[in-house]
Amino acid sequence: MRSYPLLLVLGMNSLLAESVSTLRQAELQELIHQDCGSCHGMKLTGGLGPAITQQALENKSHTFLKNTIRDGRPGTPMPPWKNLISEMDIDWIANYLKQGGVKP
Amino acid sequence: MKLLIVFCFILFSITASATELRGTGDMGVIVERASGGLLVVEHSSNSQLAAIEGLGDLSHASVVYSRDERYAYVFGRDGGLTKIDILAGRIDKRIMQSGNSIGGAISQDGSLVAVSNYEPGGVRIFDAQTLKLVADIPAEYAPGKLSKTVGLVDAPGNRFVFSLYEGNQIWIVDMSNPGKPDIIRIKKIGKAPYDALITPNGRYYIAGLFGEDSMALVDLWHPEEGARKILKGYLRHDEKLPVYKMPHLEGWALAGDQAFVPAVGQHKVLVVNTRDWTLNDEIEVKGQPVFVMARPDGRQVWVNFAFPDNQFVQVIDVESHMLIKTLEPGKGVLHMEFTPRGEAVWISVRDKNRIDVYDTATLNRIKTLPAKKPSGIFFTDRAHKMGL
Secondary structure (H helix, E strand, C coil): CCCHHHHHHHCHHHHHCCCCCHHHHHHHHHHHHHHHHHHHCCCCCCCCCCCCCCCCCCCCCHHHHHHHHHHCCCCCCCCCCCCCCCHHHHHHHHHHHHCCCCCC | CHHHHHHHHHHHHHHHHHHCCCCCCCEEEEEECCCCEEEEEECCCCEEEEEECCCCCCCCCEEEECCCCCEEEEECCCCEEEEEECCCCEEEEEEECCCEEEEEEECCCCCEEEEEEEECCEEEEEECCCCCEEEEEECEEECCEECCEEEEEEECCCEEEEEECCCCEEEEEECCCCCCCEEEEECCCCCCEEEEEECCCCCEEEEEECCCCCEEEEECCCHHHCEEEECCCCCCCCCCCCCCCCCCCCCCEEECCEEEEECCCCCEEEEEECCCCEEEEEEECCCCEEEEEECCCCCEEEEEECCCCCCCEEEEECCCCCEEEEECCCCCEEEEEECCCCCEEEEEEHHHCEEEEEECCCCCEEEEEECCCEEEEEEHHHHHCCCC
């Protein structure tokens, strides 16, 4: 989390090509289950927010997921995460969710 | 021979522990949410007494106690309702009562346990002894539409009160006649109630509204008057920040005629005058508050925060409204629980797999206990408090 402002400075495009480090993947997994989990459930089966299991997201596109995570859903409690995580992180999370918690 | 001595020793210890009497007034449980387990603890010498497993998905799990303080009712996310015998350190009964639940309450007379469900939306009420279903109350707010229910509490008169997140209503269920629940439905209370509380005297039920800058208040002495909005427009002069975790209202800090309340989407604790429910003051804090809890004597208020500031805890002096200390127990501070008379507070630190015990006079850490990804901490003195 600390190194993120640096990533921003380096610029997104060059980074998108690179992969999320194993360490970062573990951090993001933790973030998904513990922090997204405070609304969507630790096992992502839903809470105040909807379920975001692979099955629940079957008909949602990768782009839709990325937009939702990045910008939030106005009119709902889903907040934008763009100030806390990078575009690359968002892309990784969208993949992770689409693949039902399997590391992409 | 050696074996025989060991055997005799074991036998002796078993008999000794089986006959040793103890009260439960200094006991409690800690939720280990990732592993679906529970620790039974005591706060006279701050130690673990037992570990219980097999409780299912415990994200956002909460606990209420039987009035004899022997049984803990655990409400799991997966709809599991488990009755734990904390003296014996084992599961007494366990049922799956819904697909997705959020919390529960025990009735004034201790005979009924109610569970608030997201899926299917509504409240189910069970016999506290047997966990047999007594009443099923679907939260139907429009034909065929069920609402998630939140902010379920017990109230005097063997009533339960809860809010409908999608339905924008507050329901009061009178269980004086368990076979025939009497329901008062208060409609259009405001947009998206996300949690609620009842004041310690059991008179006022207050729901936080996610969809607007106010809260809905019902005077349970006069439910016929409906709900009124309080703290209208408390965010008007500020930009609302994204909310990364919904604040909790349970355990609202009441001290004298002041209530300390988490502001939604702001780095602030609001101070509300409880005589007329107007805003007295705003206290700037480290992040978005999740729990704002008063020490039982009402002299200090302790605050924890939403991601990304959840490594901190701040202590506010009630008289001056000044911050007196910022503690940094570590990432993932999820809950705080005071001992009954408030000389110590237990703090769960999820990412450190640890419970920290602080002396509330010196604000120093006096003990740590290991716990796997701990979340909620619940001491048995809750058994005798309304709304807990």
